Every structure is written in structure tokens, then in C-alpha cells.
Amino acid sequence: MEKLRYERPLIKRLESEMPNKFGMKAEHFPKSHIDGVAVKDLLEEHGSPLFVISEKTIRNTYQRAKKAFSTRYPKVQFAWSYKTNYMDAVCNIYHQEGSWAEVVSGFEYDKAIKNGVPGKRIIFNGPDKTISDLTKAIQNESLIHIDHLDELYTIVELTETIKKRPRVAIRVNMDTGVYPMWDRFGFNYENGQAWDALNKIMASGRMDLIGLHTHIGTFMLSAKAYGVAARKLADLALGLKRKYNHDIKYIDLGGGFPSKNTLKGAYLPGNDTNPVFDDFAEEIASALLNSEFSPDALPLLILETGRALVDDAGFLLGTVISNKRSSKGKRNTIIDIGVNLLFTSFWYDHKISPAQEFTHFNEETTVFGPLCMNIDVIRESALLPLLNRGDHFVIHSVGAYNMTQWMQFITLRPRIVLIDMNEKVHIIREAETMDSFNKFENTPEHLKKFEL
Amino acid sequence: MKIKPNIAVSDSGFVFNPDTGESFTVNPIGVDIINYLKDNKNTGEISTQIRQKYNVEQPTFEKDFDDFVGLMLNYSLVIND
Amino acid sequence: MTKKRKLTIAVSGLNAVDSPGPGVAVIRALREAESFDVRIIGIAYESLEPGIFMHNLVDKTYQFPYPSAGVDAILERLEYIHSIEKLDVFIPNFDSELYPFIKLEDTLKEMGIHMFLPTMEQFEERHKVNLNEFGEKYGINVPKSKAIHDLGAIYSISSEFTYPVLVKGKYYDAAVAYNMEQVKTHFNKISAKWGYPIIIQEFVHGTEFNVTGLGDGFGNTIAAVPMRKQYITDKGKAWGGISISDKRMLELTDKFLSQTKWRGGFELELMKNKENEFYLLEINPRMPAWIYLAVGVGQNIPEALVKLALGEKVEPFTSYKVGKMFVRYAWDMIVDMEEFQIISTRGEL
Numbered sequence: 097m098e099k100l101r102y103e104r105p106l107i108k109r110l111e112s113e114m115p116n117k118f119g120m121k122a123e124h125f126p127k128s129h130i131d132g133v134a135v136k137d138l139l140e141e142h143g144s145p146l147f148v149i150s151e152k153t154i155r156n157t158y159q160r161a162k163k164a165f166s167t168r169y170p171k172v173q174f175a176w177s178y179k180t181n182y183m184d185a186v187c188n189i190y191h192q193e194g195s196w197a198e199v200v201s202g203f204e205y206d207k208a209i210k211n212g213v214p215g216k217r218i219i220f221n222g223p224d225k226t227i228s229d230l231t232k233a234i235q236n237e238s239l240i241h242i243d244h245l246d247e248l249y250t251i252v253e254l255t256e257t258i259k260k261r262p263r264v265a266i267r268v269n270m271d272t273g274v275y276p277m278w279d280r281f282g283f284n285y286e287n288g289q290a291w292d293a294l295n296k297i298m299a300s301g302r303m304d305l306i307g308l309h310t311h312i313g314t315f316m317l318s319a320k321a322y323g324v325a326a327r328k329l330a331d332l333a334l335g336l337k338r339k340y341n342h343d344i345k346y347i348d349l350g351g352g353f354p355s356k357n358t359l360k361g362a363y364l365p366g367n368d369t370n371p372v373f374d375d376f377a378e379e380i381a382s383a384l385l386n387s388e389f390s391p392d393a394l395p396l397l398i399l400e401t402g403r404a405l406v407d408d409a410g411f412l413l414g415t416v417i418s419n420k421r422s423s424k425g426k427r428n429t430i431i432d433i434g435v436n437l438l439f440t441s442f443w444y445d446h447k448i449s450p451a452q453e454f455t456h457f458n459e460e461t462t463v464f465g466p467l468c469m470n471i472d473v474i475r476e477s478a479l480l481p482l483l484n485r486g487d488h489f490v491i492h493s494v495g496a497y498n499m500t501q502w503m504q505f506i507t508l509r510p511r512i513v514l515i516d517m518n519e520k521v522h523i524i525r526e527a528e529t530m531d532s533f534n535k536f537e538n539t540p541e542h543l544k545k546f547e548l
Numbered sequence: 549m550k551i552k553p554n555i556a557v558s559d560s561g562f563v564f565n566p567d568t569g570e571s572f573t574v575n576p577i578g579v580d581i582i583n584y585l586k587d588n589k590n591t592g593e594i595s596t597q598i599r600q601k602y603n604v605e606q607p608t609f610e611k612d613f614d615d616f617v618g619l620m621l622n623y624s625l626v627i628n629d
Numbered sequence: 630m631t632k633k634r635k636l637t638i639a640v641s642g643l644n645a646v647d648s649p650g651p652g653v654a655v656i657r658a659l660r661e662a663e664s665f666d667v668r669i670i671g672i673a674y675e676s677l678e679p680g681i682f683m684h685n686l687v688d689k690t691y692q693f694p695y696p697s698a699g700v701d702a703i704l705e706r707l708e709y710i711h712s713i714e715k716l717d718v719f720i721p722n723f724d725s726e727l728y729p730f731i732k733l734e735d736t737l738k739e740m741g742i743h744m745f746l747p748t749m750e751q752f753e754e755r756h757k758v759n760l761n762e763f764g765e766k767y768g769i770n771v772p773k774s775k776a777i778h779d780l781g782a783i784y785s786i787s788s789e790f791t792y793p794v795l796v797k798g799k800y801y802d803a804a805v806a807y808n809m810e811q812v813k814t815h816f817n818k819i820s821a822k823w824g825y826p827i828i829i830q831e832f833v834h835g836t837e838f839n840v841t842g843l844g845d846g847f848g849n850t851i852a853a854v855p856m857r858k859q860y861i862t863d864k865g866k867a868w869g870g871i872s873i874s875d876k877r878m879l880e881l882t883d884k885f886l887s888q889t890k891w892r893g894g895f896e897l898e899l900m901k902n903k904e905n906e907f908y909l910l911e912i913n914p915r916m917p918a919w920i921y922l923a924v925g926v927g928q929n930i931p932e933a934l935v936k937l938a939l940g941e942k943v944e945p946f947t948s949y950k951v952g953k954m955f956v957r958y959a960w961d962m963i964v965d966m967e968e969f970q971i972i973s974t975r976g977e978l
């Protein structure tokens with residue numbers, strides 16, 4: 097007789113307010129395959145933990161976003177926000193789909209150029225652009241989004257030596273009725289700073305003012321805020337039209353749409369409540385179409401969507417190290433993934449699915465990473481099936497910001513693989529090794545030897 | 549260690565402690581264990597029986613068994629002899 | 630006498646803590662419906678919801694995943710129940726169920742399960758956090774309120790409000806504060822439990838009134854029964870009340886319905902101040918626990934709601950008996966442990 101799959105014995109007291117298995121907030125579906133490839137095989141071949149990116153999900157999500165906007169507004173352009181995930185393979189999927197690049201540092205700028213993005217198709221954001229960054233960007237005719245007056249004056253100065261007219265926009269911050277208001281980047285709309293900066297640019301006569309930009313925040317749960325933002329930028333554009341008879345070419349509403357993740361402390365799952373592309377597209381398109389732009393001078397709508405495009409395409413696969421019971425009797429599960437790899441666990445209750453079949457019995461569990469620090473908690477409380485040591489699991493929606501904000505701390509960073517449209521697996525970033533790590537170090541001669 | 553004689557477990561995994569009025573649910577392997585305990589089997593015998601039925605190594609099971617029995621002790625369902 | 634048709638109706642909210650769910654009252658109303666007979670399917674979240682054990686009212690109960698489990702889990706469980714029971718109508722009675730069920734309304738309709746719920750826009754608009762805008766938009770008196778997101782913002786309260794003020798959580802909880810220090814204490818306590826924002830609301834002194842009713846989604850008032858709370862528990866819930874004839878409350882209800890085109894059952898919480906003005910304190914997007922009073926005075930709101938859900942025409946109720954009271958009583962049932970065991974381990978009873 098074949099033996100049954102083992103599950104550890106479980107006893108639970110029925111408490112008056114305790115929901116039973118039918119009422120539990122469980123994450124009940126096993127995730128044994130990603131795009132047809134078995135989680136077990138992936139971990140066997142590439143080691144645990146492992147980041148997996150689904151090319152199929154990226155392309156599908158992108159096309160959904162594109163469709164939501166382009167069916168409602170005639171001119172739409174996405175620009176891939178590099179900081180969200182700048183694995184070259186990932187960036188290039190977006191470029192193949194038609195995305196421009198949006199960068200916020202010289203490093204990201206060079207990455208985009210190296211990937212083959214034409215200078216004219218790079219949007220350069222951020223408060224820290226060096227003189228050499230700006231020089232490069234002017235020469236390549238990139239779209240420079242001015243963040244502050246010091247930058248504006250630097251660009252004016254540079255035009256004395258560079259014989260090209262910089263193509264610029266300003267970044268605007270504003271009150272869109274959401275909290276918190278991001279007012280540290282760019283020029284404020286309500287107090288007139290933004291209008292003042294636009295006048296200074298027009299007065300300089302040395303640049304082409306071609307766009308207006310804002311990025312109102314990230315993981316925005318209100319689609320209405322984007323309607324407000326679009327109307328405020330439209331208002332500035334129409335001011336330019338009235339005063340200078342100057343048409344701007346684009347309005348860039350930045351990023352900020354949420355993925356399907358659930359924010360910590362939210363009662364309902366993000367998958368149910370977070371607005372989707374159609375909701376945002378509806379608000380933005382109506383705001384622009386109902387504004388006073390004449391129909392033949394509608395600006396191009398640029399979107400720098402990051403998180404919402406890539407988050408759900410990323411998975412983090414791992415293995416259970418141990419099950420323990422805390423001093424207070426609560427179940428603790430230790431996994432081989434810590435906050436050093438999963439930075440976003442500080443904000444999200446990431447969904448965790450076992451990679452193999454299991455029964456409906458589950459236990460409230462705190463999921464800890466392997467690091468030697470108290471804050472290394474992946475989930476404070478998750479109802480998980482009875483995972484054994486060595487069992488595999490999949491953490492969902494990790495594609496955004498983790499592969500750029502991860503830290504090399506205590507352990508080395510693992511491989512990243514991509515599953516392509518034909519379910520073929522490619523390594524797109526190697527696991528770090530002692531050698532790759534030590535390459536950056538240098539030990540002075542007198543510190544090389546010791547005796548113990 | 550013995551299970552209290554008035555503790556019963558149903559096939560569906562419902563356990564009632566008439567002394568305290570508390571009720572519990574257990575999973576199928578837990579039902580097996582409670583029934584073995586009621587038959588006065590010792591730890592070694594239980595471990596053998598379980599390993600015949602389920603795909604598990606001895607150290608893993610024994611660790612989980614200790615944890616399970618520890619909780620039962622905590623809930624006053626078993627008594628140390 | 631012609632035989633009445635038989636409908637299978639699922640009803641949630643079978644709980645009875647000190648602020649009881651409306652489920653059992655709704656079921657009583659449905660059992661007394663003139664236009665149909667019912668088989669009642671109870672929907673329970675916990676094993677000790679009293680309705681589960683009231684076999685004269687509830688034919689069969691299923692346990693159900695909490696709204697926080699997500700739409701997919703809810704749908705999966707519902708498909709299972711529907712495959713056995715062939716539901717005609719589903720009546721969710723908890724605020725927290727409404728979000729997922731409004732989302733699921735079309736899907737359920739395709740399965741043949743009818744509901745009669747407010748639209749997502751109506752549901753969001755009436756939210757506490759948006760009450761000020763709501764009042765302005767529809768010209769209804771509401772207490773001044775302000776959503777605040779961090780402690781820094783409470784310093785402006787003293788200049789904008791006169792004490793005392795109410796400090797309210799996003800979903801539940803409210804406390805009265807007589808000075809800044811108390812606002813701070815309540816702010817910290819409530820935000821720790823329910824998150825941000827916290828709503829600071831002008832405290833309206835006066836007498837509490839409620840209206841329950843039913844809107845058809847086109848702006849018409851199908852039913853409306855005003856009630857004055859006579860006995861109020863320390864949680865602020867009516868434990869006794871009396872139907873009254875106040876014209877202005879009915880006008881206010883008509884205005885609310887015609888302006889918002891509210892669809893479904895509702896409860897308006899009103900306060901009448903010393904100047905005899907009504908203030909709208911809260912809009913509950915479902916029937917209240919005292920809904921059986923409406924039946925008692927001649928307006929079977931649950932029955933009408935079921936007919937609207939099925940797409941049938943319903944004539945508006947035009948009158949009700951004034952001066953009828955409800956006096957609530959808590960009742961101890963004797964239940965076999967066997968039953969508790971079955972619902973706990975099988976999720977059905």
C-alpha cells in the first residue's frame with residue numbers, strides 16, 4: 097500500500113470567535129507550476145531561493161494596460177520605469193512592446209543607452225542629475241524633467257557651451273486629495289511655483305519646453321486623484337497656450353498604479369479592491385478630453401507605470417527551513433527568504449502559496465526569514481497549511497522593486513530566471529558568489545596575515 | 549503519559565473535554581494518534597504505526613509528535629504518569 | 630387558496646452579539662411574506678451564530694469564508710452551495726460583505742442568484758470618510774467632519790471645531806473627546822485598531838432617530854419607516870424603539886432616495902438638535918437589526934427587496950402604523966453539542 101503524504105498532527109481549540117476552516121482567510125490554492133514549469137524542477141536546477149519572472153505575464157499585463165488607455169485616448173506612450181526592475185532582460189521586453197525608458201540617475205541612463213534605447217526616447221527624472229548627466233542628456237536630445245530651480249539654471253548655463261536646445265519638461269507636485277501629498281519633488285502647482293518655473297523657461301529662450309510631468313505617489317488607491325492631476329497639468333498647458341501661444345507636446349502622469357498586492361493592515365485583499373488600469377484610464381482620458389485642448393492639439397499622454405506592470409510577473413520561490421513554536425505557543429515557520437531579498441514585505445502582506453498539494457487544515461503562522469535580526473519577518477500572521485521542513489512555496493507579486501532594492505546582507509543574492517513565451521527557462525542574472533563579491537574588496541598587505 | 553479516559557474523538561476530528569467544556573478539532577493524523585493513545589500504545593509503537601501509514605522519517609515525526617502531545621498536555625487532555 | 634411559489638433565499642448576519650446582525654429578523658420577515666414561500670439557507674461565519682441553531686427559521690446553514698478571504702474564495706464556496714441548494718436570492722446583511730458582493734453581483738446573476746444591492750458608487754459615496762461631500766452634494770445636513778491622517782493634523786481641530794467632538798474609526802468605533810488631549814488619546818487608540826484616516830466629527834446634541842427603507846434604484850421610495858430609539862444600549866444600539874410619523878424624516882428619506890437613486894435596503898441614522906433640525910450622522914447600506922418593526926407596522930421590506938431582486942414590479946408602500954414598538958429580548962436556546970460538532974467540523978448544518 098502506498099503511504100499517505102505526511103502532515104504534522106494538529107489540534108486547535110475552538111474558540112467562540114474563531115472562524116473554522118470554512119471561514120478562514122486562507123491562501124488556499126497550491127501553486128505547483130509557473131507558466132507550465134514545475135516549481136520543484138526550478139528549485140532543483142537553480143537552487144533555493146529563486147526569483148522567477150514570467151515573460152507571458154509581463155506582456156499580457158502590458159497589453160492590458162495599453163489597451164485600457166489607447167481605447168480611451170488617441171495618443172498614449174508608456175515609458176518603462178527602470179528603478180522598478182532594471183534587469184536588462186526585463187527592460188527589453190518592455191522596449192520590444194514599444195515602451196520608452198524612464199530613468200532617475202546616470203547609472204540608469206547609461207543602462208538604457210546600453211540596452212539600445214535611442215536618446216530621444218529616454219525620460220530623465222529625479223533631483224540628482226550631475227553636470228555630466230545633463231550634458232549627455234542634452235546631446236542625446238533626451239527628455240529632461242527639471243526637478244528644481246538649481247537644475248534649471250544649470251541647464252541654462254550648459255546651453256552656452258552645448259550647441260543644442262535642451263528638450264525639457266518640469267515636474268509638478270500638487271494636491272490631488274490623497275494622503276500623503278508628495279511635495280518634495282518638482283515645483284508646486286497650488287502656490288504658483290510651477291507656473292513661475294514655466295515662465296522662467298520660456299523667458300530663457302534657450303530650451304524647448306515640450307512637456308509637463310507629475311508623479312503623485314505610488315500604490316495609489318484612488319483613480320480620481322489622476323483625474324485631478326491631469327486637469328491641473330492641462331490647466332498649466334492652457335496657461336502657456338494663452339500667454340505664449342505655445343503648445344506642449346506631452347503630459348506625463350508618472351507611475352503609481354497599484355499591483356494586486358495587499359497593503360499591510362488592509363482588511364480586504366488588494367486583488368479585490370485595488371483599482372485596475374481601466375479605472376485609471378477612464379479618469380485620465382475623460383479629464384484630458386474634457387479639458388480645453390483643441391482636438392487636433394491633444395498632447396501625447398505618457399505613463400511611467402512601474403509596479404502595476406511588473407509586480408505580478410515576479411515570483412519568489414523558497415524552501416521551509418524549520419517549524420517552531422514561540423514562547424507564547426504560536427507557530428513560527430522559518431524560510432530561506434529574508435527581508436534582504438523581499439524588501440516589499442515591509443509594506444505588503446505578500447501572498448504565500450505552498451508548491452505542493454495539502455489539506456484544508458491550517459494554522460496561524462508567523463513567517464520568519466533566516467537573518468539574524470528581529471525585524472526579519474516576511475508575514476506577521478498568515479494562515480498557512482501545515483508545511484513540512486523542506487517543502488517549497490511561492491511568494492506572489494514580487495516583481496517590482498525587490499530586484500533593485502535587495503540587499504546583500506549575511507547571504508548572497510540568488511539567481512533570477514525568466515520563463516519565456518515558450519515556457520523555456522533562461523538565467524537572466526547569476527547567483528552571486530564569493531568571487532563576485534570579493535572582486536570589489538581589497539585587503540591591504542599588512543592585514544593579510546594573522547595567527548590564531 | 550496517558551490520555552484522560554473521558555476524552556473522545558469523533559471520526560470527523562472533534563474532541564470534547566467534559567471536564568473543562570472546551571472543544572477542539574484535530575486533523576486525520578491527529579485522530580489516529582489520539583486513538584492510539586486511547587489504546588494505551590506507547591510512543592515507540594505510535595511512531596511505528598504512523599510511519600507505516602504516512603511517508604515520514606522518524607526524527608521528523610517524533611519532533612512533531614512531541615509538539616502535539618505538548619499541546620494536548622497544555623489543554624489538559626493528557627496526564628503525565 | 631392558490632399555492633404560493635417557493636423561493637430559496639440565502640441570508641447572512643445570523644449573529645447576536647450586543648450589536649446583533651439583521652439576519653434572523655430578515656428571515657422572520659421572509660417567512661411571513663404573502664407572495665411566496667421560502668426555503669432559508671443560513672450563511673454563517675462563526676460556529677456560534679445563534680441563527681444556525683434556529684431550525685424553525687433556518688432550513689440549512691453553511692459556513693462561509695470571510696470577506697477578507699477574497700472574491701475568489703467567496704465565489705468558490707458559493708458555487709458549492711448553489712450546486713446543492715439552487716439559490717434564487719442572496720441577501721448579505723453585513724457592511725463588510727457588501728464590497729465583494731457588489732463586485733460579484735453580475736457573476737451571481739449569470740449563475741441565477743439575484744441580489745439587490747447599492748451600486749459601488751453609492752456604497753463608496755456614503756462612507757463615513759466622505760460624509761461631508763455627500764451632504765454638500767445632495768443638500769443634506771450632516772455634522773461637520775474631517776478626515777485626519779496623522780497626529781500633526783489634530784492641532785487645527787481646536788480652531789475648526791468646538792468641543793466636544795466625536796473621534797471615529799474608519800469602519801467602527803467612536804469616542805467623545807472634550808479637549809485636545811482626549812482627541813489624541815482616542816486618535817491613537819482607534820487608529821491602532823482600524824488604521825487611518827480617523828474622522829473628527831462635530832458632536833450634535835439631541836435625540837436619536839432612525840429610518841429604514843428601500844430604494845428601487847430609480848429614485849423612488851418603495852418603503853420608509855421612521856423610528857425613535859427608546860432604549861439605547863451602552864454600545865449605542867436600539868434595544869427598543871417606536872414607529873413615528875415625522876413628516877420631515879420621510880421627506881429627508883425621499884430626498885436621499887431621489888437624489889442618490891439608492892438601490893436596496895438602508896438605514897439612516899439621524900440626530901435632531903435643539904433647534905429641531907435633523908442631521909444625518911450615518912448611512913448604513915443594508916437593512917438594520919430592527920427591520921422586523923417595519924414588518925410589524927405593515928411594510929415587509931425584506932419581501933419587497935426579494936421581489937425587486939427578481940426583477941418584479943413592486944408598488945410602493947404608502948402607509949404604516951404609527952406608535953408600534955419593538956422591545957428586544959435575548960433568548961437562551963438549548964443546543965446539543967452534536968450540532969455544534971457538526972457545524973464545526975463539516976461547515977454545514
Ligand SMILES: Cc1ncc(COP(=O)(O)O)c(C=O)c1O
Nearest residue numbers: 177311314351352400401402403
Ligand atoms: C518619477 C517616477 N516615475 C515613475 C515611477 C514608477 O512608479 P510606480 O512603480 O509606482 O508605477 C516612480 C517611482 O517612484 C517615479 O519616481
